[in-house]
Amino acid sequence: MKNIYKPKEAIVEDIIVESPTIKTFVLRLKEPFEFKTGQFVELTLPGIGEAPFTPSSDPNIKNKIDVTVMNVGRVTSLLHTSSKNISLGMRGPYGKGYPLDKFEGKDILIVGGGVGLAPLRSLLFSLFVEIDKYNKVVLRYGARTPDDIIYKESIPRWAKIKKVDVATTVDVGDTKWKGNVGLVTTILKDLPVDLKKAVSVVCGPPIMMKFTTLKLLDLGFKPQDIYLSMEKNMSCGLGKCGHCRIGKFYTCKDGPVFTYEQLNDIHDIWE
Amino acid sequence: MHQIYYIESNQLNILFQKLKKDYRVFSPVIKENNATKETDYSYGESTENEPFVFNPYRTVEPLKTFFTPPLDKAVEYFNQDESTEYLPKIIIFGVKSCDIVGHKVQDFVFLEGVEVDSLYRLRRENTIFISSDCTDFKEVCHCLAWEILPHPTEGFDLNLSPLNEGYLVEAGSKKGEELIQQYKEFFVIAKDTQLTARKVKRENLIERLKKHLLPQHLVSKDIVQRLMKEGYNLDTWQQFMLTCVECGGCNFICDTCHCFLLADKKEGNINKKLKAWDACLYANYAKVAGGANPLKTRTRRLRFRFTKKFDFFIDNLGMPACCGCGRCIEVCPGKIDIREVLKDLAKKLNIKT
Ligand code: SF4
Ligand code: SF4
Ligand code: FES
Numbered sequence: 001m002k003n004i005y006k007p008k009e010a011i012v013e014d015i016i017v018e019s020p021t022i023k024t025f026v027l028r029l030k031e032p033f034e035f036k037t038g039q040f041v042e043l044t045l046p047g048i049g050e051a052p053f054t055p056s057s058d059p060n061i062k063n064k065i066d067v068t069v070m071n072v073g074r075v076t077s078l079l080h081t082s083s084k085n086i087s088l089g090m091r092g093p094y095g096k097g098y099p100l101d102k103f104e105g106k107d108i109l110i111v112g113g114g115v116g117l118a119p120l121r122s123l124l125f126s127l128f129v130e131i132d133k134y135n136k137v138v139l140r141y142g143a144r145t146p147d148d149i150i151y152k153e154s155i156p157r158w159a160k161i162k163k164v165d166v167a168t169t170v171d172v173g174d175t176k177w178k179g180n181v182g183l184v185t186t187i188l189k190d191l192p193v194d195l196k197k198a199v200s201v202v203c204g205p206p207i208m209m210k211f212t213t214l215k216l217l218d219l220g221f222k223p224q225d226i227y228l229s230m231e232k233n234m235s236c237g238l239g240k241c242g243h244c245r246i247g248k249f250y251t252c253k254d255g256p257v258f259t260y261e262q263l264n265d266i267h268d269i270w271e
Numbered sequence: 272m273h274q275i276y277y278i279e280s281n282q283l284n285i286l287f288q289k290l291k292k293d294y295r296v297f298s299p300v301i302k303e304n305n306a307t308k309e310t311d312y313s314y315g316e317s318t319e320n321e322p323f324v325f326n327p328y329r330t331v332e333p334l335k336t337f338f339t340p341p342l343d344k345a346v347e348y349f350n351q352d353e354s355t356e357y358l359p360k361i362i363i364f365g366v367k368s369c370d371i372v373g374h375k376v377q378d379f380v381f382l383e384g385v386e387v388d389s390l391y392r393l394r395r396e397n398t399i400f401i402s403s404d405c406t407d408f409k410e411v412c413h414c415l416a417w418e419i420l421p422h423p424t425e426g427f428d429l430n431l432s433p434l435n436e437g438y439l440v441e442a443g444s445k446k447g448e449e450l451i452q453q454y455k456e457f458f459v460i461a462k463d464t465q466l467t468a469r470k471v472k473r474e475n476l477i478e479r480l481k482k483h484l485l486p487q488h489l490v491s492k493d494i495v496q497r498l499m500k501e502g503y504n505l506d507t508w509q510q511f512m513l514t515c516v517e518c519g520g521c522n523f524i525c526d527t528c529h530c531f532l533l534a535d536k537k538e539g540n541i542n543k544k545l546k547a548w549d550a551c552l553y554a555n556y557a558k559v560a561g562g563a564n565p566l567k568t569r570t571r572r573l574r575f576r577f578t579k580k581f582d583f584f585i586d587n588l589g590m591p592a593c594c595g596c597g598r599c600i601e602v603c604p605g606k607i608d609i610r611e612v613l614k615d616l617a618k619k620l621n622i623k624t
């Protein structure tokens with residue numbers, strides 16, 4: 001009898017410090033586990049609690065999964081203080097991921113804010129391995145301060161990949177920061193994308209998603225071409241516990257990736 | 272329709288005692304006898320020789336408690352030898368029409384969708400529903416407003432309709448039919464006159480209930496979703512939430528409310544996930560780890576409960592998630608009445624109920 005609430009065991013193989021508040025946990029699964037980019041998992045600290053995360057690694061790598069975690073709550077702060085080689089539980093994957101087939105031949109604008117770059121990194125890896133299928137990948141990333149930028153070493157490398165264009169910004173700079181200062185919407189000007197065949201993918205804190213979406217609509221992106229990763233209080237991941245409802249959808253099962261067109265007429269989606 | 276039988280009251284009582292040998296039998300008993308109040312009936316496990324009691328209307332507790340108890344073990348994990356649970360076969364008497372309809376929502380949530388909750392399914396498979404016609408109603412009962420009849424029409428294994436000195440027994444499933452075959456010496460095939468008498472009794476109760484409900488001008492099934500969509504920004508929510516003390520009672524007592532939280536626990540070397548009822552009227556229901564809370568205010572939470580019932584479920588299941596049992600009305604210390612909330616929306620929107 002299959003129990004849908006039962007987690008599989010994963011070992012923390014490595015812990016990478018990304019920023020003062022964010023760490024990436026490299027997990028090795030003891031049993032087969034596959035996910036599609038954009039789907040999420042529920043991670044359990046055995047006997048303590050669980051929380052939802054979207055893996056940040058390349059889904060083509062089997063049996064190893066990276067989860068990038070910001071220290072914001074009870075479970076995440078305990079995760080942050082834990083050490084290598086401990087056992088975690090993993091349930092999932094849940095939900096629908098990014099519809100890569102719909103991105104083929106397109107200019108893909110990816111806009112991330114803060115730790116919201118984590119799911120997007122998994123998407124980027126998925127796009128990079130088959131970059132010939134896509135016309136262009138444009139990444140725009142904003143963090144609060146230069147210290148808060150995650151994947152610091154990777155971002156400049158991504159910028160060198162063919163067909164990939166990267167720009168970053170911080171809300172507040174420091175003495176060493178030479179780049180743009182301002183909200184992520186300030187680097188959404190003069191985008192090297194052809195609106196006739198462009199899609200956009202947004203992930204970040206609710207307020208950032210709201211203003212980015214408004215900006216994208218303003219630039220001429222169609223509601224059906226704006227993909228949003230919604231963050232809700234997920235518990236079961238299975239469309240049963242009720243917590244993640246937005247309008248007629250459950251974020252866990254119908255999302256977490258929605259087009260703006262799907263959410264358009266639902267009240268208070270940015271709250 | 273399945274075959275309909277007749278059983279005499281004293282025979283039913285003997286059968287009732289016999290069944291307890293093979294099943295755990297749960298049946299309503301009078302909760303407290305108070306001449307100044309409506310009598311309440313409550314489920315209990317029937318003990319040896321305890322006589323059968325017929326409840327004229329629904330019990331206090333919702334049916335869901337048998338399948339998703341308030342605090343349940345969801346799973347044990349990372350243990351070497353996991354205990355497999357022994358599940359007894361149970362029979363539940365006294366289930367009413369509203370319970371059965373409301374319970375469709377629980378079945379939809381736990382038996383359908385992405386994956387099946389196997390413990391729920393096992394409990395469901397191990398249970399026999401012996402429902403019965405209502406012969407009376409509570410002040411808060413309003414099943415008819417949602418077009419639900421006060422006698423079960425589907426979803427039962429056996430249904431009892433009181434008649435003179437006995438009951439008509441209708442089988443509604445294979446399980447029910449088998450039970451009758453197993454104890455066939457207790458039953459005789461019902462006569463046509465008895466069937467007619469059942470029909471008349473049923474119609475009489477419907478008439479009485481209509482008389483009770485008509486002056487209330489309740490909102491009907493076909494406009495309720497419109498009320499949710501068009502009434503989203505009305506001040507109704509704000510007004511009615513003022514007396515809400517956030518006890519969650521309306522959620523917990525409702526047979527269509529199904530929300531739960533998964534929590535982890537360690538007992539000795541055993542890791543467990545527990546499944547605990549949650550309530551959307553609770554302040555932290557929708558709060559995410561980062562701190563954002565889309566349901567910050569009581570106004571939003573009250574509205575969320577209603578839109579779940581009358582918008583979400585109409586879209587996803589094709590029916591409102593309310594069976595008119597009125598339990599939430601009785602339980603609410605803030606005297607928030609679901610009938611009044613809906614009527615207020617209709618009035619403010621100028622929509623005829
Ligand atoms: S909302 Fe109230 S009346 Fe409707 S099914 Fe739930 S408890 Fe009964
Ligand atoms: S029962 Fe009444 S007071 Fe309690 S949470 Fe529900 S609406 Fe609020
Ligand atoms: S997380 Fe439980 S219903 Fe979506």
